[in-house]
Amino acid sequence: MTNAATEIADPLTALPGYVLRRASVAALARFNERLEPLGLRHTDAAFLLLVEANPGVSQSEAGRQLEIQRANMVPLVARLERRGLIRRRRIDGRSQGLQLARAGVALMPHIRDVIAANEAALLENVPARLRRHVLPVLLALWRSSAA
């Protein structure tokens, strides 16, 4: 019985900003755990979804959409290309359009399964009647802080 420390006062969980961050960190950790069998990280999954939905997109455009710096897209794209998940096609002398390669197309259903499982788990503890408010609330919070 060393812990009266279990009853530590918590002034933080009443703050939406704090809870938003803690929820995000926790959810991200779980998502990455679920992606691990696929050898992917959350950024890879988001990027692949984006390329799938926008065949021919340039890596600069994708980076802008995901808010990833141009410079940081380079190793990301290179790694996924090395794994045969995406492929580049010269558009003009400076741009190259990205698309899913064969292995990437084959991988997408598995990514979708992981995402579905992850989203379901995420909403698990949200009371049913509040669930329809989750996405609108999150979008509003995002808009409120967006650069």
Place this chain on the structure above:
Amino acid sequence: MTNAATEIADPLTALPGYVLRRASVAALARFNERLEPLGLRHTDAAFLLLVEANPGVSQSEAGRQLEIQRANMVPLVARLERRGLIRRRRIDGRSQGLQLARAGVALMPHIRDVIAANEAALLENVPARLRRHVLPVLLALWRSSAA
């Protein structure tokens, strides 16, 4: 008129998990901007609130509450002590109790102001009738993913 690229398809913002993360990153950036005049980062503010609410708390206990590794508490505590915001008191041979020092006590109202402004801005775009659901939803999302 180079951009038909503005109309890029976005398969991500329909995913609560993705939007949760984007909202969190954006909100954190704004919070840190607001804290900058005080020379603090979000972690400092959270830690100071926790110490204020739990005078005598050890740095290990605080770290557990904030989910910060013991080892990473060391530079945090050292920096805030150097700035005269907190002070340590030996509890026993291995633990030391933390409390706000004079400058820390004086700083708290300003931290509270920043937090209030930040939380208000965060909720700004949430439709009024949904606001009361924000914290419960976020807490539920956190619980769903918590380790």
Place this chain on the structure above:
DNA sequence: TATTGTTATACTCTATAACTATA
């Protein structure tokens, strides 16, 4: 034996600056 504070270190993520070649 378990815990506290500590050091040292590695790894990931992100940011910045500069370069090239193209538009």
Place this chain on the structure above:
DNA sequence: TATAGTTATAGAGTATAACAATA
């Protein structure tokens, strides 16, 4: 003059392993 892709590098933030002192 602005943009795409790239390189190199620096800085956070976080994680792990080990150790001494103490409970």
